[in-house]
Every structure is written in structure tokens, then in C-alpha cells.
Amino acid sequence: MIFEVIVPVLFLLGGLVLLVLSSDTAVEHSVSIASALGASPLIIGIVLVSLGTDLPEVANSIIASAAGHGDINVGNSLGSVLAQATLILGILPFLVGTFKVNRKEVVLMGACQVLALIMCVAMTEKGYITRLNALLLVASWVIFMVILVNVTGKKGMEETDTPPSTNRRYFYHFRRAALGFAGIAVGAYVVIQSVTTLSSIFHISEYIVSFFVLAIGTSLPEIMVNLTAIRNKHYKLAIGNTLGSCIFDASFAIGIGPLIFPITVSSSLAMITGLYAIFGSLLVILTLALGEKVDRRSGALFIFIYLLSYLTLGFIVK
Secondary structure (H helix, E strand, O other): OOHHHHHHHHHHHHHHHHHHHHHHHHHHHHHHHHOOOOHHHHHHHHHHHHHHHHHHHHEEEHHHHHOOOOHHHHHHHHHHHHHHHHHHHHHHHHHHEEEEEHHHHHHHHHHHHHHHHHEEEEEEEEOOEEEEHHHHHHHHHHHHHHHHHHHHHHHHHHHHOOOOOOOOHHHHHHHHHHHHHHHHHHHHHHHHHHHHHHHHHHOOHHHHHHHHHHHHHHOOOHHHHHHHHHHHHHHHHHHHHHHHHHHHHHHHHHHHHHOOOOOOOOOOHHHHHHHHHHHHHHHHHHHHHOOEEEEEHHHHHHHHHHHHHHHHHHHHOO
């Protein structure tokens, strides 16, 4: 029994490490290309970096859907939204200190995040996601990005944030990014197999394992990128990555797998966790909009909101 548990746990940890390292490589070299082209820090964070750091969720969505494990897809994506908006954002001020945010930008990104979550909950409550539902989710992310780029793009270029250092060796960056993407695909496959094995051994729902354990693991690239960004005073890139990742997970990441392989999902779990993610997101956005900063007090509140979800889900399990 012990050996049966140790092996999948080791594979799970190994897969997560590969996901984190590969995502870091893919993001670093993708951002080098984008910043060399003159994109604003906020837009780099919202679109490119959030997409790059969420590649583990994308890979999990496709692989889990192809394997018929819809709960892993939805549980991981919704769990990632909650973890990134509360736990990951809450940890940052304790590690790197207080940093400011722009109220209008936060409200706009937050509105997109909540709308994406509402769409997701509405589509999963019936217990399955069709290709049409998935197409709407994926298309909604594109629409949200167009809105955010058009509203915040010009302002972002005028801000004093300095984009990450540039390097015009495009071929080198493309090659390194491609290697990172390949590592993400391999890591995602290993993680999926480990999660299904562990949930079977302990007789725990794949959804619950994915919502809590897997979601934190696949959210590690966000905290690593955000820490680096804030230490280098790229505050807009960090907040853009955090909220942009939440929008991406609640729309594109969930939808891309079912767009190819329609899935079934535990509707009751998806409903309650999705509603809690909406509740948590609203509290975070309201706190950021009123205070226009992320400090230890707000960080402690965000972490508490995340930990409270364990009690909420505990009642459902019973």
C-alpha cells in the first residue's frame, strides 16, 4: 500500500516540477520577444504572461478531456482561479512587501473575471460541456482580451513601468520557448496520471484532488513570475498576470479541452466551487479597488478566503 502511494506521489511532484520549470522557460523567452516588440507591461501580463503561466492548465484541460476525466479539467481550472486570486495574491505582500494597483484597471479586469466564472458555472451546472459551450468559453476569452487591450493598452504604454529586458535573438527565444511548451505537455500528462491514481487509491473525488492539490501545483508558475516581476518593480505585469490568469482559467483553459473532446463533470461540485470562486473574486476585487494596494492586511484577508473554502467544500463532501 505504501509503495502504491509513494510512486504516484513522486510522479506527481516530478510532473509539477517539470510544469513549473517548463512554464518558466516558455514565459521568459515569450516575454523577451513581446517586450522587444514594444508591448506595454500590463498587456504583456494580461495576455502573454498569463497565457504562458497557464499552459499547465491548458495541457491538463486537453489531456484530461481526451482521457474522459472532465472533473480534473474543471476542478483544476476553477481551483486555479480561486488559488491565484486569493492565496497566490495574498502571499505576495508577505514575501516582497506592499505594492500599488490601479483601481480602474482592477475593476475592469475583475469584471471580466467574474463574467467568465458566471459563464462557466452556468455551463457546468447541467453536468456536461458540449463543443458549443466550449466554443463560447474560448471565444469569451478572446473578447475579454480585445476589450482589455483596447481600454488599457494605450495607458499602459504611458506608465513608468519598464518592460522586461529585451533580446532580439528571436530564433533563440522561439527555440527555447518551444522546448518549454514541450516540457509542459509531458509534465501535464504525468500529473494527470498521478492524480487519477491517487484519487483511486484513497477513494477521493478527482474533482476535489484537482480543485485543491492540482490547482496549487499548476499555479506555481504564477507566483514565481509575480515574485520576479514585483522585485523588479514591474507591478503592472504582476497584477495583469494574476487577474489575466484568472480570466484565462475560467474561460479558455476550461473550454479548450471540451472543444475537442466534450466532457461530463460533477455538476454539484462544479456549481458550489464555482460560486465560491465568484464570491472570493468579488471580495478580492472590491478590496483592491477600495485600497488600491496589496499589503499584508489585504493579503491576510485573501489567504483567509482561500482557507475558508476548505470548510465550504467539507460540508459538501459530508
